[in-house]
Amino acid sequence: MNAETLSQLAPSHLAYVPFVSVANMMRLVHHIGIERFLTDLAAHIEEDFKRWPEFDKTPRVASHVPGGVIELMPTADDRLYGFKYVNGHPKNTRTGHQTVTAFGVLSEVSTGYPVLLTEMTVLTALRTAATSALVGKYLAPKGAEVMAMIGNGAQCEFQAMAFRALCGINRLRLYDIDPSATLKAKRNLEVQGFEITTCSSAQDAVEGAQVITTCTADKQYATILTDNMVGRGQHINAIGGDCPGKTELHRDILLRADIFVEYPEQTRIEGEIQQLADDHPVTELWQVMRGEAEGRRNEAQLTLFDSVGFATEDFSALRYVRNLVQNTDFAENLDMLADPDDPRDLFGMLQRSAG
Amino acid sequence: MNAETLSQLAPSHLAYVPFVSVANMMRLVHHIGIERFLTDLAAHIEEDFKRWPEFDKTPRVASHVPGGVIELMPTADDRLYGFKYVNGHPKNTRTGHQTVTAFGVLSEVSTGYPVLLTEMTVLTALRTAATSALVGKYLAPKGAEVMAMIGNGAQCEFQAMAFRALCGINRLRLYDIDPSATLKAKRNLEVQGFEITTCSSAQDAVEGAQVITTCTADKQYATILTDNMVGRGQHINAIGGDCPGKTELHRDILLRADIFVEYPEQTRIEGEIQQLADDHPVTELWQVMRGEAEGRRNEAQLTLFDSVGFATEDFSALRYVRNLVQNTDFAENLDMLADPDDPRDLFGMLQRSAG
Numbered sequence: 068m069n070a071e072t073l074s075q076l077a078p079s080h081l082a083y084v085p086f087v088s089v090a091n092m093m094r095l096v097h098h099i100g101i102e103r104f105l106t107d108l109a110a111h112i113e114e115d116f117k118r119w120p121e122f123d124k125t126p127r128v129a130s131h132v133p134g135g136v137i138e139l140m141p142t143a144d145d146r147l148y149g150f151k152y153v154n155g156h157p158k159n160t161r162t163g164h165q166t167v168t169a170f171g172v173l174s175e176v177s178t179g180y181p182v183l184l185t186e187m188t189v190l191t192a193l194r195t196a197a198t199s200a201l202v203g204k205y206l207a208p209k210g211a212e213v214m215a216m217i218g219n220g221a222q223c224e225f226q227a228m229a230f231r232a233l234c235g236i237n238r239l240r241l242y243d244i245d246p247s248a249t250l251k252a253k254r255n256l257e258v259q260g261f262e263i264t265t266c267s268s269a270q271d272a273v274e275g276a277q278v279i280t281t282c283t284a285d286k287q288y289a290t291i292l293t294d295n296m297v298g299r300g301q302h303i304n305a306i307g308g309d310c311p312g313k314t315e316l317h318r319d320i321l322l323r324a325d326i327f328v329e330y331p332e333q334t335r336i337e338g339e340i341q342q343l344a345d346d347h348p349v350t351e352l353w354q355v356m357r358g359e360a361e362g363r364r365n366e367a368q369l370t371l372f373d374s375v376g377f378a379t380e381d382f383s384a385l386r387y388v389r390n391l392v393q394n395t396d397f398a399e400n401l402d403m404l405a406d407p408d409d410p411r412d413l414f415g416m417l418q419r420s421a422g
Numbered sequence: 423m424n425a426e427t428l429s430q431l432a433p434s435h436l437a438y439v440p441f442v443s444v445a446n447m448m449r450l451v452h453h454i455g456i457e458r459f460l461t462d463l464a465a466h467i468e469e470d471f472k473r474w475p476e477f478d479k480t481p482r483v484a485s486h487v488p489g490g491v492i493e494l495m496p497t498a499d500d501r502l503y504g505f506k507y508v509n510g511h512p513k514n515t516r517t518g519h520q521t522v523t524a525f526g527v528l529s530e531v532s533t534g535y536p537v538l539l540t541e542m543t544v545l546t547a548l549r550t551a552a553t554s555a556l557v558g559k560y561l562a563p564k565g566a567e568v569m570a571m572i573g574n575g576a577q578c579e580f581q582a583m584a585f586r587a588l589c590g591i592n593r594l595r596l597y598d599i600d601p602s603a604t605l606k607a608k609r610n611l612e613v614q615g616f617e618i619t620t621c622s623s624a625q626d627a628v629e630g631a632q633v634i635t636t637c638t639a640d641k642q643y644a645t646i647l648t649d650n651m652v653g654r655g656q657h658i659n660a661i662g663g664d665c666p667g668k669t670e671l672h673r674d675i676l677l678r679a680d681i682f683v684e685y686p687e688q689t690r691i692e693g694e695i696q697q698l699a700d701d702h703p704v705t706e707l708w709q710v711m712r713g714e715a716e717g718r719r720n721e722a723q724l725t726l727f728d729s730v731g732f733a734t735e736d737f738s739a740l741r742y743v744r745n746l747v748q749n750t751d752f753a754e755n756l757d758m759l760a761d762p763d764d765p766r767d768l769f770g771m772l773q774r775s776a777g
Contacts, residue, residue: 082444089759089761090775093771094775096772097776123485130498133500133531134531134532136534137498139483141492145487150507152527154529154534154535156533159534160765160766163765164765165759165760165761165762165765165768168535168760170536172507176488176489176492177488178489178514178517179491179511180523181525186759188768192768221767223769224769255767402443402445403541404444404523404543405523406444406519409606410515410519411575413547413580414576414579414580414583415610417456418610420448421452
């Protein structure tokens, strides 16, 4: 076989898709620095929220399977298309698996060709936290210093890092029904310089907190917070209520809070507000970020971010990572797309590969 | 760093997803033999059609973008979940890109973890052809020997190989508006031992053919076949009409044919029958394969397979490939899933990776 024949058989550059592995994603985060990564990621998320009408939006496609859910979350603007695959299996930890794993793809709209494949388990944890803290910038009471964190699982520390990077919160009150989860979070966060108080109950945790983050993983209606536990003027960052039949807050809290959501069509199916009437008023975050709707109006107001995670946030994360890894060794090339010399000659390429 | 620390940092087996590249897919096809691959693949597709009610089915999620479409096609049974990413950009060939590229993922329902990532550009060409020929087994007139092929692009030769492997058809009449496409197909198929006639028009091509395959790629309403060109007793295998606004057959043909479809909810949106009333009677293929509906009844009947491609066919293909590549070197392991020792300690894993 001569060199010319070999070069005809080798995949062309069009056949390759840059792939960011878990190891490379972690290396990338450390290379940038985790707080700067979260801040820059939040800036990308904010930028995309501000151009909300440019996106092709659809509620995610959820396949509810025994034990969990598998979701595809696509969105696109006029140049790029992105989607994320993500599962949610609350009982996975019993067998040593992650509750949530994810990967994502970014493609060029003009050709439909993928231009990035990346792990998104780590990236989703970062983008979820960056989104929460970004929303916190708009809704948390001025001068907030203390955050209660109820649920100290895989998302907990990422939330803490993002709230410090974006909102300056350094004091945390941790509670989980499983004390070993709280110890794990305490250990990880003390190293990062946080001032930690471990608490004996959710009631205990919210004491003196201006921001309350709820982030539990049970796939069922649960009541992590009841109305008597929440005062006035706080901001609730509700992460865990994110699929049908799974909520964390008592309905009475929702009835007196001003509720902010990513995409009402999806949040009404999956968020805390699935407990409310379909026409219960909510404010869309993109309008707040564009200055077209009010965020926090006064110190007495109870605000609630009913977070479920939306496809544009993943799109922002994919866009950010693509910009970071292009032409670096943080991505490796995968031979994922067939690319015959003559695009119509796929069969000929297959035949020639036998030689 | 000692060996124990290193082994803690290396991804566990749970972090890896087997990946089949384009090069390995082609190697696999040759290893099995293309006709046997098509026959075995068709057997998997038939097996899954026969257990149709077991699948969670939904029309694909299509993002119509300027110049084409990007689709996600998910389906699941109670053990496995699969989806395919596929684009369709008819003008791509002008810039040396494929009209269609695809990749797919198979996951375990019980954990949501992906267990296979594979190229599907080559695999989709094979499964589309295997499905057509499988349907041909049920609907083509007895003793069919000649197939007209109108549209000689990337799918053409795969269709020919499958119809020979499954239906014994060895004589082909080729026509394409672009003569160079016909020459390309002729060259590739003569090597495979087919008896080829190149034709000067679609009218010419259908002369004496018992099976007519239409497979053109324009994203618009086109009339490749008019009613006067089609006689009685033929089987039409209509591949190209597969998205809204894209059809190949004149409506009058549809009105006198018995029409067979994969999944009516999707075909009414995307197939030839988008030209007909929403309640125009069609027969579902899974019912024919289970013996619950009639296929071809007599020699005079005009049958039409209005192919659009359905998610279960990709599921069958993913299932087949997974069985073939498990524990072989046709798949390489990708570090795609984060897998901390303690599933709740994703942040700890990230922190430790900095060391």
